Amino acid sequence: MRTSSWSDRLARVAGNGGVVWLVVGILLVIALLYAKNFATPGNLNNVSRQGAILAIVGLAQFLVVLLGHVDLSIAANAKLTAILAALVMDGSDANLPTGILVAVLVGIAVGALNTLVVVVLKVESFIATLGTAAIVQGVALYIAPTPVGKSAPALTAFYGAQTVGGIYVIVVGVAVIWIAAWFLLTKTVWGRHVFAAGGNPEVAALSGVRVPLVQAGGFLISGLLGGLAGLLFLAGAGVGDPAAANGLEFTALAVVVIGGASLEGGRGRLIGLLGGVLLFALLGNVFNLLRIEVWYQQLFRGLIILIAAALFVRGVSRVRRFRRRPLAPVPS
């Protein structure tokens, strides 16, 4: 039993997001020591802006994972949103409000579609959102086989806008969204019900939690955030690019798991998620600065995901043991 106690402890630390911050710290030290241009304001700002989109989709995935589901449609959602918003804006600031409105509505519509399939029709979310993702992606590619439309100049300018000290306005905006998410999840009845519905939906329902409504809220917010991510892609690329956000749904899932959230639902902390987002944002940057080949970076990411997943399995088995009465330890 002694061997399992240290791994239990490790799993607990991982669940709190401790391990991911340790890895982030190690990466920072390596970067500071070996990558000359890393600590420059220009580079750091660059990294933060690259991480902004991941922070948004990671947050969307995190919310759904807390509910015990996954949302694999986030990337397709962002892609379709970027394309439709680009077409609506058509390079004119006059169309900017309509474009933003379209982005928000498309995002929420994808969320509503997921709600219909997962919450109302009770299809397992992994396969359900895989299906909705394929449909949404198909629509996006039908509309735009090649890049279409054009971002409103104001939106592109906003993407490049910096506050005092050179911090991008977008990064500040994402931080505000995160603070709002933190408040919602930890300080409100709804947030409490998210954790309860993810922890055990039957018990939550018997306690008077309206589980389907809570789940619907999660998928709708995830859809909305997916739409916002689409706007950010459009702002950065300037056109509605059908290649935007490719594979992002799994990156979003990876940062959630690395951040210590349980795919079984009910467990996860934003501080861990932030560590996961930072880690993935920094990895690319540091590896590029060190001129390490791309495939090493892929290898490293894969290893991190596997290690996180292995720790997560231990965490879950610890939870399952709860149902049995703790047994007396074996004398050694």
Place this chain on the structure above:
Amino acid sequence: MADAPAIQLEGIGKTYGPVTALDDVSLTVHRGEVHALMGENGAGKSTLLKILSGVVRPDAGTLRVLGEAVELGRYTPGAARDLGVAIVHQEFSLIPSLTVAENIFLGQERARGGVLREAEMAARARELLARVSASVAPSTRVETLSVAQAQLVEIAKALASDVKVIALDEPSAVLSGAELRGLFEVIRALAADGVAVLYVSHRIDEVFELCSRFSVLKDGRNSGAGAIEETDADSLISLMVGRSLSHLFPPPGVEPGSAVLEATNLEVLGLAAPVNLTLRAGEIVGLAGLQGSGRTRLARALFGDVPILGGSLTLSSSPLRPGSPADAMRGRIAYLPEDRKGMGLALDKPVSLHISMLAWKRLRSRFGGIGRMQERTLVDKAIDALAIKTAKGGAAPVRTLSGGNQQKVVIAKWLELLPDVIIFDEPTRGIDVGSKEQIYGILRNLADAGKAVLVVSSELIEVLGLSDRILVMADGQIVGELPGTGATEESIMRLIASHTTHGKNEAAA
């Protein structure tokens, strides 16, 4: 107000398909009393509780809460709570990943404009926890609590709304002696505050210690009710079982033969002390103990399903170290799990498949397939031998059989292993009295036929009635052995209690 009963159920009926769960059942509980609801497994206690908690809607009958008629068509769990009716279920109704305070107020959070009032809830949680004498902090995560603490937290959760009636569904099943005393204190204090307590149990001694009135259900009907002080254990048992106990169990059989399975200083993962035990041919050995005492763990270790760390195990004098159930089965050890539906049966598969699956190797025909005719003969023989109520040929899915007949199918399956040692884990859980009697008979016949039989059970009556020898477990070790004749529920409980629980700080484990 003091005159109106807290709960008045009348003429309650409920059927599930062809099965009648409750038939014209009435139950009255007054404020300030602890009322025992008794009955065997399957007598309808759980269904009645589910109706009371608004989870199940009855087909017939009326409910009055504090004299007010309740429309049962609109009676939901939420409505029950609003009326002050709370149920502490047997299964956990807490969410392990949330804290104690979060669980207590789940679904009834104190909030202003959707924003939680944490300090207020923590303070109120502390009051509630003090009321149930639970020494846990509101900010503790439930998954780190012991089962006893978790149970107290569940009661605190029930008390969080203004509770008038609280029903506890077999709370003692998971508690040790000292923990149970604490729970009784809490229950008495609640009753003294004017709360009506409905205490569901089938343990006679508890009921006499705690309750003032009783109602007994048998086969979904009222079989008796009254004041505890005007009755005695024997009459309660005959109300529950419908006949005197001595008729339920078969008489002891043949003299035990030679030792078949012997464990010497057997160290099992998760048990507190090495185990010594001997199972002899022709003998039924009972393994008694509270839930969590390690009964099932020991049984599954013998079956190769829990790692054995040291010591020796011999089967008919040759050493055996089962590393997997397949190893144990090769040694002709059979194990019938307590979770019959989850682990013992494929519910949608036909009876015949279950009965023949362990005999397939023997049934192999000349062409390498399974001989259909031989299989059919074997299945029909087993259906006859164990009097399984199903059509010949066994084509019916197991799901369509009653609990007792399902268990007989499991027994028939394992007999085809031609075992020397048969381990029954809770052989009659969820089975009606009639089938119980038949299964007891089967067990005795197996022993008389020279098999070594080990019966693991939480029902002391069963262990006492059936066993030639009784091993008692507590806190992960065997704490004593009693002869089958002469042992009483009291002597077993005394053995368990005398082994003081060294589990006060188990919460951290």
